[in-house]
Amino acid sequence: MAVLNNYSVAVLGGGYAGITAAAELAAAGVKVSVFEAGKVLGGRARKVWLEGKSLDNGQHLVIGAYTELLCMMAKVGVDSKAVFLRRPMELVVEPGFRLACPSVPAPLHLALGLLFAQGLSWSERFALVRTVRAAQAAKWKLAQDVTVSCWLKDQRQPDGLISRFWQPLTVAALNTPLECASAQVLLNVLRDSLGGVRAASDLLLPRLDFSALYPDTAAQFIEQKGGQIYRSRRIRRVEKTQQGWQLNGEPEVFDAVICALPPHGLSALHVSEPDVLPVQLNSWTYQPIVTVYLQYDPAVKLAKPMLGLSDSLAQWVFDRGFTHQTDGLMAVVISAEGQHQAFTQDELAEAVVLELHQRLGLPMDISWQRVITEKRATFACIPGLERPANQTSEVGFWLAGDYTAGLAGKGDYPATLEGAVRSGMAAAQGVLEELDQ
Incomplete structure (x- = not known):
């Protein structure tokens, strides 16, 4: 050697x-x-x-x-135990959707999580279970890669399920809109997270x-x-x-x-x-990620360290008081291209503050705001x-x-x-x- x-x-x-x-x-x-x-x-x-x-x-x-x-x-x-707040997977998307994988061995954790997902009708719940089970049976492989939106249509996924689960999940994982995102790459992510060992689906929030x-x-x-x-x-x-x-x-x-x-x-x-x-x-084309930081009164706190919003400008809200000892500081994420790109920074921050007030009950008053945009944060993950x-x-x-x-x-x-x-x-x-x- x-x-x-x-x-x-x-x-x-x-x-x-x-x-x-x-x-x-x-x-x-x-x-x-x-x-x-x-x-x-x-x-x-x-x-x-x-x-x-x-x-x-x-x-x-x-x-x-x-x-x-x-x-x-x-x-x-x-030391990963010191630098992460680690929790079993829990996706909470307002209004009313919650998918949590309990601390039981795989694949039972996924089956229970899907079966008891909250905020879905029974028909939506079974549609979700059916599609995930079919993907597992196919070893998370597609015969031919297509867009996520086409795949979801083929899988007969209801609109409500798409807006509360597939839309926020896809945009968060691939930073690419459903209409042009790769379904195969999304399945690869699901394979290694929800389809892996129980601990693979844990959420690790950086401190x-x-x-x-x-x-x-x-x-x-x-x-x-x-x-x-x-x-x-x-x-x-x-x-x-x-x-x-x-x-x-x-x-x-x-x-x-x-x-x-x-x-x-x-x-x-x-x-x-x-x-x-x-x-x-x-x-290649690229996709942006926008983070809107909002400083509320230190007493303001979310129910969870991370919450999602469906059918809104704001997609995910992170309460950095849970992780970074900065009470009242919210980081609001808007992934991929969309209507928010037409806003000025002040207009976008104002719109997000209003959404958080209407959807999560947060106050309208903030003491500080800042919008950070990575215009080419990721490549467009297309089929x-x-x-x-x-x-x-x-x-x-x-x-x-x-x-x-x-x-x-x-x-x-x-x-x-x-x-x-x-x-x-x-x-x-x-x-x-x-x-x-």
């Missing part, structure tokens, strides 16, 4: 994919240098400081099925901001292993020479490069071997999307990101933290195998 500590690898991007790849390489003895263009780590799941408040640029839910994320967090020294949750600790792990973390360092040019790979024309030479930039950011990167950048990304592999046509140049297909070419996850971590691990594994040859 090669002496890996004789090798150096550059990782472009300090998001969840890049920091995972770097941590895996550092653990194997490779000298790693991470180049992050921003001031903080985390990429599209990072800490944002606004007017003295520590916030996130978006809300991301972790579930027990995110095994690789949890594994990497443990590897770099994160820390998304930079502190994992990337910051991973960065410390990398530095302890002799690696370097460079913040506010944007890489614009990558060139392959006889000695190796060079960045921005600087003299340092690397044996390999893992490009963990977001897919829409690759067009701004000049690589001397242009064929390594996937051309199919040029035709049959051709996703690039981690490995490129050039030895020593690899891709990492939630948009890739992975070493096995499956690419069966949407743009999630778990998808990013899996891709980072796959890229690191590929580089290690190349260096060992």
